[in-house]
Amino acid sequence: MSKPLKGRGALSNPANRFAPTRSDLEPVDDGEVxxxxxxxxxEERPKTIISRNQSPDVPFEQSINPYRGCEHGCIYCFARPSHAYWDLSPGLDFETHIICKEGAAERLEQELRAKHYRCRPITLGANTDPYQPLEQQRRITRELLEVLVRFRHPFxxxxxGALITxxxxILAEMAQQQLCSVMISMTTLDPELKRTLEPRAAGPRTRLDAIHQLSAAGVPVGVLVAPLIPMINDRELESILEASAAAGARSAGFVFLRLPREVKDLFREWLDCHYPERAEHVMSLIRQSRNGRENDSRFGNRMRGEGVFAEMIAQRFRVALKRHGLQPRLGIELRTDLFEVPPQAGDQLSLL
Structure with missing residues (x-):
């Protein structure tokens, strides 16, 4: 059985599904990994920066991912399979080989200035975390926000990541004009579970403090309990919502664990290492909630699941929302009517 690496979520580095050959970690001289x-x-210089979404399961049409891969190392991350498109593994490569989008802010400005661009809210953090540890050094997310502020573009x-504070x-200024909102992802209040499940993410108390600071600054903030994993963190649903509401969260949402492509085997490997006594029970409940499979990609089902166990989770969530005065996932309508392309050097001024 593979052993966990300090500060990493995946236990192995399986070949991506497009690779004609396979490579493995080689032991060092003393025989240890x-x-x-x-x-x-x-570094990558992207040709485009705004992605468009047509899925009915996510509440946004446009998104920006400042990075590819994520150093947080969350073992459950649904985005892991996307690393295969870059000839990298969805395993350890996903959290150790991070593609940084150099010039992202300049590219965003070009796209917002395009003659036929239509303003719609943009989500940062759809397929990677914009505040993963590397952001402290690279500041790509900060530069993107500075562009969005100048254009008065909603996001x-x-x-x-607690680095959001x-x-x-920027967030407080934009919130005053109803131009931004934030969802903080909370998976557990248990620091030990967090350490193995999402090793380089901020700790639970640090995230709750970020919710408090955002709320105190007037930024609409909600909590996203994601993912809910049977027999791992589902028992914490009510306590996470209670703590988040006390910290200042206005709304909440949840996502049932998804296991697309390579994530299925990576997650099972993690289970066998950290929770061997309950691994099969966990997988059985997942299959019961996924139409007999370990993943169900159908629209309308993939975020919530189906069956007795999934419905029980949904009922508990609804009751807890009401008890703690939370609204369903942040439904604030961000303004698009304030969007304006700022003048730049060389622009021809109107004679009128």
Missing amino acids: PARIATVQI SIITK RDLD
């Missing part, structure tokens, strides 16, 4: 794997930064952020100046 290295205890740590350093993060590799890969929302999904993150489990660094940008309170």
Whole structure:
């Protein structure tokens, strides 16, 4: 059985599904796998920066991902399979080989200035965390926000990174004009579970403090309990909502665990290592909630699941929302009528 690496979620580095050959970690001279794997930064200059979404399961049409891959190392991350498109593994590569989108802010400005651009809210953090540890150094997310401020463009952020409080100046200013909202992802209140489940993400108390700071600054903030994992963190549903509401969250949502493509085997490997006594029970409940399979990608089902166990989770969630005065996932309508392309050097001024 593979052993966990300090600060990493995945236990292995399986070949991506497109690779014609397979590579594995080689033991060092003493016969042991290295205890740590350093993060590799890969620079990319994107041709486009705004992604469009047509899925009815997510509440946004446009998104920006400042990075590819995520150093947080969450073992359950549904975005892991996307690393295969870059000839990298959805396993350890996903959390150790991070693609940084250089020039993202300049590209965003070009796209917002396009003659036929139509303003719709943009979500940062759809397929990666915009406030993962590398953001402290790279500041790509900060630069993107600075562009959005100048254009008065509405945006929302999904993150489990406490670094978001660094940008309170921008977030508070935009919130005053109904131009931004934030969802903080909370998976557990247990620091030990967090350490193995999402090793480089901010701790539970730090995230609750971020909710408090955002709320105090007037930023509409909600909590996203994601993912809910049977027999791992589902018992914490009510306590997470209670603590988040006390910290200042206005709304809440949840997502039932998804296991697309390579995530299925990576998650099962994690279960066998950290919770061997309940691994099969966990997988059985997942299959019961996924139409007999370990993943169900059908629209309308993939975020919530179906069956007795999934419905019980949904009922508990609804009761807890009412008890703690929370609204269903942040439904604030962000304004688009304030969007304006600012003048730039070389623009021809109107004679009227």
